[in-house]
Amino acid sequence: MKFLNDMKPTTDLTYSDVFMVPSRSSVGSRMGVDLHTADGTGTTIPLVVANMTAVAGRRMAETIARRGGIAIIPQDIPADVVIDTIRKVKESHLIFDTPITVKPHHTVGYAKHLLPKRAHGAAIVVEDDAPIGIITRRDLRGVDNFDQVGDVMSTELVTLPDTVDAREAFDKLHATSRKIAPVVDSAGKLVGVLTRKGALRASLYEPAVDAQGRLRIGAAIGINGDVAARASELIEAGVDLLVVDTAHGHQETMIEALKKVRALSPSVPIAAGNVVTAAGVRDLAEAGADIIKVGVGPGAMCTTRMQTGVGRPQFSAVLECAAEARKLGVHVWADGGVKDPRDVALALAAGASNVMIGSWFAGTYESPGDIMVDSSGREYKESFGMASRRAVTNRNSKTEAFEKARREMFEEGISTARIYLPEGAGGVEDQVDSIISGVRSSFTYAGASNIEEFFERATVGIQSAAGYAEGQPRATR
Numbered sequence: 001m002k003f004l005n006d007m008k009p010t011t012d013l014t015y016s017d018v019f020m021v022p023s024r025s026s027v028g029s030r031m032g033v034d035l036h037t038a039d040g041t042g043t044t045i046p047l048v049v050a051n052m053t054a055v056a057g058r059r060m061a062e063t064i065a066r067r068g069g070i071a072i073i074p075q076d077i078p079a080d081v082v083i084d085t086i087r088k089v090k091e092s093h094l095i096f097d098t099p100i101t102v103k104p105h106h107t108v109g110y111a112k113h114l115l116p117k118r119a120h121g122a123a124i125v126v127e128d129d130a131p132i133g134i135i136t137r138r139d140l141r142g143v144d145n146f147d148q149v150g151d152v153m154s155t156e157l158v159t160l161p162d163t164v165d166a167r168e169a170f171d172k173l174h175a176t177s178r179k180i181a182p183v184v185d186s187a188g189k190l191v192g193v194l195t196r197k198g199a200l201r202a203s204l205y206e207p208a209v210d211a212q213g214r215l216r217i218g219a220a221i222g223i224n225g226d227v228a229a230r231a232s233e234l235i236e237a238g239v240d241l242l243v244v245d246t247a248h249g250h251q252e253t254m255i256e257a258l259k260k261v262r263a264l265s266p267s268v269p270i271a272a273g274n275v276v277t278a279a280g281v282r283d284l285a286e287a288g289a290d291i292i293k294v295g296v297g298p299g300a301m302c303t304t305r306m307q308t309g310v311g312r313p314q315f316s317a318v319l320e321c322a323a324e325a326r327k328l329g330v331h332v333w334a335d336g337g338v339k340d341p342r343d344v345a346l347a348l349a350a351g352a353s354n355v356m357i358g359s360w361f362a363g364t365y366e367s368p369g370d371i372m373v374d375s376s377g378r379e380y381k382e383s384f385g386m387a388s389r390r391a392v393t394n395r396n397s398k399t400e401a402f403e404k405a406r407r408e409m410f411e412e413g414i415s416t417a418r419i420y421l422p423e424g425a426g427g428v429e430d431q432v433d434s435i436i437s438g439v440r441s442s443f444t445y446a447g448a449s450n451i452e453e454f455f456e457r458a459t460v461g462i463q464s465a466a467g468y469a470e471g472q473p474r475a476t477r
């Protein structure tokens with residue numbers, strides 16, 4: 001990456017402070033851009049879902065990996081639950097979405113509660129594991145909650161064989177005017193569901209898979225307690241990536257924890273953070289990190305900079321850390337502060353191998369929280385920071401009272417925020433489509449066909465607040 005007109009920034013910069021100029025390009029199509037990452041994570045798009053309780057759970061992990069990203073299960077989740085999550089994600093289909101299933105005797109209220117758990121918005125009614133009907137949101141409108149699913153389901157089913165390829169499936173759904181269909185095996189048993197959009201996406205994205213062809217998933221561990229034991233348990237369970245995570249990653253407890261994990265000689269990459277300086281990168285790389293997580297204070301739920309004055313504007317933090325990481329043969333992830341697709345492109349221009357997103361993805365059907373509806377009828381989910389009072393209280397629920405009270409004094413995150421689901425685009429895949437189309441396009445403006453070329457070719461200028469504002473859409477005047 002170079003600065004436009006060889007400009008030397010006189011202050012540290014964040015994503016909104018900068019822009020990229022187009023360069024002469026020989027990349028003929030945005031679809032010709034290759035977004036595979038080179039940091040050992042196996043992601044085929046440069047997106048990592050942050051280890052936040054309100055963001056990364058089983059459904060998120062499965063869905064993002066199917067499109068080529070990876071989710072990190074938070075350190076606060078009990079080990080047995082994480083192990084079960086790893087198993088379930090690894091059992092998930094690479095093309096078909098996991099169905100929501102109900103029985104004919106279930107109530108409409110029960111089905112209504114389940115529908116928002118998946119973006120595809122349908123439940124398959126099964127008997128002896130075979131689909132006999134389908135229920136969508138439309139079928140449930142104006143129906144009493146205590147009615148039975150069997151009485152209101154639609155039984156004119158179009159099913160797809162599990163041998164179907166993405167294009168055939170799309171064409172069949174289109175020809176039969178269906179948005180979604182159950183997928184069945186040769187015995188007629190339900191295997192999954194496929195939407196028209198899902199079929200299209202299956203042809204545009206490549207799942208992030210392990211050596212055995214199963215979806216990938218990562219998990220985070222903290223720096224206290226028996227770090228080696230927890231890491232071993234996760235490795236044993238088949239985790240594809242370990243993230244050693246704490247607010248102040250450049251501290252000796254982190255370095256000791258990281259050494260213990262490295263001493264296990266795991267066959268999976270180790271990410272560690274967070275830091276924002278070259279010195280931090282050097283120390284974590286020396287202690288055994290393959291990937292350094294960069295970002296102090298840019299997160300949407302994060303109050304660290306307001307509480308402490310500590311942190312660093314994220315574009316400069318990533319730029320400096322990535323430059324150091326390159327010298328040492330390690331990689332960096334840009335963690336936090338992503339609000340728009342452009343921020344992902346700019347993080348890659350600064351040298352990140354992957355970009356971590358938290359709160360934005362909290363506002364999706366796949367995040368763990370329950371859907372809420374505000375007084376104007378808009379759907380939202382609650383998000384909260386991992387250093388908020390809410391998270392600290394949860395994390396320390398079994399801690400002795402005095403120590404718990406002491407820990408609760410240090411609060412560096414917000415405990416509740418409403419993250420609205422965009423109307424008609426509330427699935428994480430809708431957000432991924434938007435981000436990845438933006439990033440692909442950004443690459444072609446720079447004349448780059450892959451992440452490394454983009455980093456080499458990106459030309460970045462510095463803009464005023466008015467320059468940033470000019471780039472935003474204006475619906476009126």
Ligand SMILES: NC(=O)C1=CN([C@@H]2O[C@H](COP(=O)(O)OP(=O)(O)OC[C@H]3O[C@@H](n4cnc5c(N)ncnc54)[C@H](OP(=O)(O)O)[C@@H]3O)[C@@H](O)[C@H]2O)C=CC1
Binds near residue numbers: 245296297298407410
């Ligand atoms: N990227 C960011 O800007 C930030 C991210 N977070 C996220 O919140 C989650 C919880 O992290 P964390 O609060 O570190 O909790 P942890 O449970 O990981 O504990 C942090 C440990 O580090 C010690 N420590 C020393 N200095 C600091 C410091 N300045 N801030 C925090 N801990 C310190 C603590 O000791 P003692 O309590 O005795 O001080 C404790 O032993 C993580 O997921 C983290 O990524 C949190 C804040 C900022």
Ligand SMILES: Nc1nc2c(ncn2[C@@H]2O[C@H](COP(=O)(O)O)[C@@H](O)[C@H]2O)c(=O)[nH]1
Binds near residue numbers: 299356385414
């Ligand atoms: N200082 C804090 N940082 C936090 C907290 N919870 C999460 N985080 C960090 O934010 C990113 C995600 O950023 P986002 O802008 O996409 O939401 C996450 O990975 C953490 O590094 C917190 O309570 N305090």
Ligand SMILES: [K+]
Binds near residue numbers: 297299300301
């Ligand atoms: K912030």
